Each structure stands twice: as C-alpha cells, then as structure tokens.
Amino acid sequence: MVPEAPPEKTEHGLVPAGDGWYVLSARDSRWYYVEGRGAFCDLEGEQNFLQLGINIQVFEPGEAMAMYHWEADQEDFLVVAGEALLIIEGEERPLRQWDFVHCPPNAKHTIVGAGDGPCIVVAVGARQHQDGPDWGGYTVDATALRHEAGVEQETNVPDEAYAAIRAKHGAREPTAYRDGWLP
Numbered sequence: 595m596v597p598e599a600p601p602e603k604t605e606h607g608l609v610p611a612g613d614g615w616y617v618l619s620a621r622d623s624r625w626y627y628v629e630g631r632g633a634f635c636d637l638e639g640e641q642n643f644l645q646l647g648i649n650i651q652v653f654e655p656g657e658a659m660a661m662y663h664w665e666a667d668q669e670d671f672l673v674v675a676g677e678a679l680l681i682i683e684g685e686e687r688p689l690r691q692w693d694f695v696h697c698p699p700n701a702k703h704t705i706v707g708a709g710d711g712p713c714i715v716v717a718v719g720a721r722q723h724q725d726g727p728d729w730g731g732y733t734v735d736a737t738a739l740r741h742e743a744g745v746e747q748e749t750n751v752p753d754e755a756y757a758a759i760r761a762k763h764g765a766r767e768p769t770a771y772r773d774g775w776l777p
Contacts, residue, residue, distance in 0.1 A: 601639070606768040610639035620650055620776060626766035631759065632657045632707070633775050634766060647719045652712050652775045659705040659715060661745060661755045662738035665730035667720035669703075671695040674716055675777055677709030681738050689713075702733055704743045714776065 599612030607624040610616050620635050627633040632653030651659050655677075662681060671694070678689040682703040689695065689705070697703050707713045723729050731750035738744030745755050 604768075605770075607770045609636070610641055613641065621771045623771065625769050625771055625775070627769045627772070628764045628766045630657065630763040631766060632659070633769075633772070635771075636768075642724075643721060645721055647717075647721055647724070649717050650776075651715050651717060653707040653715075654712055655707045655709055656741075657707045658741065658743035658759075659707075659717070660743075661732050661759070662702060662704045662735050662743050663730055663732045663755070664700050664702045665697075665719065666699050666723035666728055667730075668699055669697045669701075669717065669719040671697075671705060671718075672716045674714045676707070676711055676713035678713045678715065679706045679708045679741070680704075681706065681735070681741065681743065684735050684737050686737060702735065704738060706741045706743055712775070 597614040599610055599614030599616050601608035601616055601618050602611040604624060608618055608622045609624050610618060618637060624636045625633050626636060632651060635650035637648055653659055673689050673691055673693045675691055680687040680689050680695055682701060705715060727750060731748065732745045732755040733748050734746065735744050749755055
C-alpha cells in the first residue's frame with residue numbers, strides 16, 4: 595500500500611510532506627506572491643513531482659504568468675476564470691474562461707492577464723527533462739517584449755531570464771492564501 599502523506603502546517607500554509615498520497619485544498623496550501631507578478635499556488639510542496647507538475651496561477655491584467663519560453667516537455671493550461679492573452683510562437687490569441695491551451699514540446703509561449711479582473715490558470719506539465727541544461731529556454735520575441743513578458747537576450751538560465759522583472763517587482767515570497775484569489 596502507498597502510505598498517506600498528510601500535509602504539514604507551516605507559517606505560510608499547508609505543505610505536502612513525504613511521497614505518499616494526500617488531499618490538499620488550494621486555499622490551505624502555501625502560495626508565492628509579489629505585487630505585479632501575481633500569485634502561484636504550490637500544490638507540490640518540496641516534492642516537485644517527478645512525472646507531472648501542476649500549479650494554479652492567479653494574475654491581473656498585464657501581469658505575465660511566466661517569461662516567454664519553450665520546454666523540452668509538454669505543457670498544458672486551462673483558464674478557469676477571467677481573460678488572458680496567449681503569446682505562442684510569436685502570435686497573440688485571446689483566452690477566456692474554460693479555454694484550454696496545449697503546448698507540445700518546443701512550443702514557445704507565455705500567458706498574460708487581460709480583461710478587467712484577475713485570471714486563474716491551472717498549469718500542468720510533464721517533467722521528463724526538467725533537470726539539466728536541456729530543459730528548454732527563453733527566446734527573444736518582439737510580441738512577448740511588448741507585453742513585458744520576454745527576454746532581450748536568449749538564455750536557458752531562469753535567474754537571467756527573470757532578472758529584470760525581479761529588479762522591478764522583487765521575487766515571489768511564500769505567503770498564505772489571500773481572500774479573493776480564488777472564487
């Protein structure tokens with residue numbers, strides 16, 4: 595039998611402990627947040643699932659979910675509330691509630707909040723190539739740069755890709771769930 599790994603309480607919310615199965619409410623989970631970059635729900639805790647990553651992101655109009663990038667593994671996104679703008683392969687596509695985005699390996703993409711309120715996206719991604727230099731990379735794209743979601747120099751080092759945005763807003767810090775992030 596696979597054992598249960600009940601989440602443990604931290605000052606910023608519940609965090610899964612161990613490799614077993616668990617049930618965790620997103621509202622009780624640890625989140626990461628900084629003004630201007632949105633909130634990120636950490637459903638995996640310290641485990642960083644080996645096969646499939648999953649998280650919830652909440653961001654306001656104009657805030658980018660991530661810097662424009664590609665990954666060697668598949669990623670998928672489901673807009674569960676609000677509106678967003680998908681930037682994929684240099685093109686813009688409007689997204690609204692219940693739109694699903696599939697990004698096969700190597701598809702360059704990001705999502706930017708749009709509309710007049712917050713956007714909530716569930717993000718899921720394979721993890722076969724997550725570790726090491728061949729995970730993916732950040733490429734220069736004029737459309738992404740117009741939305742402050744792109745890099746000016748190609749890199750596969752996340753700290754380099756996010757340096758300018760961290761200088762402007764700071765790094766996301768652990769926090770407890772805040773009322774209003776989820777419906």
